[in-house]
Amino acid sequence: MRVRIVGIGMGPDQLTPEAAAALRGCDYAVAARKRRDDGLFDLRRAVCDAHGVPLVAVPDPERDRDDPADYRAAVADWHEARVRAFEQVLAERGGTAAFLVWGDPSLYDSTLRIVARIAERAEIPVEYDVLPGISAPQLLAARHRIVLHGVGRPVHVTPLRRLDEAVAAGHGDIVVMLGARAAFEGLEEWSVWWGANLGTGTEELVAGRVGDVLPEIGAARARAKERAGWVMDTALLRRPS
Known part of the structure; x- marks a missing residue:
């Protein structure tokens, strides 16, 4: 078969x-x-x-x-x-x-x-x-109208549970998958572009300085889950220059 x-x-x-x-x-x-x-x-x-x-x-x-x-x-x-x-x-x-x-x-x-x-x-x-299909990082970049990395620089993709390792390793552009919830402790000065349920009718988007938008991300994530009954979110985190 x-x-x-x-x-x-x-x-x-x-x-x-x-x-x-x-x-x-x-x-x-x-x-x-x-x-x-x-x-x-x-x-x-x-x-x-x-x-x-x-x-x-x-x-x-x-x-x-x-x-x-x-x-x-x-x-x-x-x-x-x-x-x-x-x-x-x-x-x-x-x-x-x-x-x-x-x-x-x-x-x-x-x-x-x-x-x-x-x-x-x-x-x-x-x-x-x-x-092949359209991936969550592709959708995230399109929705926020951004490039996932700096000029000539790499981008690191990781599940949330290994985010601390990526930060400690010095990565400057990090795409977080498998649960990019509002849990970016210690990264308040970083920039974030976040999205939940991308490409669906319950899509939510938030962007800004992590320390400023964490409550907004938490509320948006809760809305997406309540409306859809599930939530899948992805985020790009960028180290301050």
């Missing part, structure tokens, strides 16, 4: 023509559903409905999210549970299946690793390819 890993940006308006064509050529799509009222699953369904592709729900295995001592091992266990769950659906249905990935599959997403693991296990023969 064939699997197509499709980057979908943040929903129906974010698919590239290439990604949309790939999705329409699939027999069905699969997606993990965390609970019955999963707003992100519903957004994936809207993408599939827009392209006439049925969406199959796969119950998402539980994951230890309380900052376990062995983070890598906890994630590996979760990935393996997901492999088995998705593998069962693919074996039952066959055909060509789409995996819908928020943003772009290359950034902080486990789908590529999971599909590669399914192929390695060889329980079912699987061929797969990847269709």
Whole structure:
């Protein structure tokens, strides 16, 4: 069978023509559903409905999210549970299946690793390819009309839990993903460009000096979560010159 890993940006308006064509050529799509009222699953369904592709729900295995001592091992266990769950659906249905990935599959997403693991296990023969999508950092830069780095300078991308390491390492332009909440303690003099639920109807944007806009970010994040039932936020932090 064939699997197509499709980057979908943040929903129906974010698919590239290439990604949309790939999705329409699939027999069905699969997606993990965390609970019955999963707003992100519903957004994936809207993408599939827009392209006439049925969406199959796969119950998402539980994951230890309380900052376990062995983070890598906890994630590996979760990935393996997901492999088995998705593998069962693919074996039952066959055909060509789409995996819908928020943003772009290359950034902080486990789908590529999971599909590669399914192929390695060889329980079912699987061929797969990847269709890129519009990533959260791209959307953030577009919404704020900024370049993510200084002239000829690098930009560092990190999850929030490793922000302190990035700051200590001397990085001057830092894109924070996976929970860019209003928790930038000690960075009050830095500049921030922040966004939540980018590319959706519940999008929120805040920019300014960190020490001045932290309360505004907190309020905007709460609004986005209340309106959508979920929140995904990203921020660019820039060291003062």
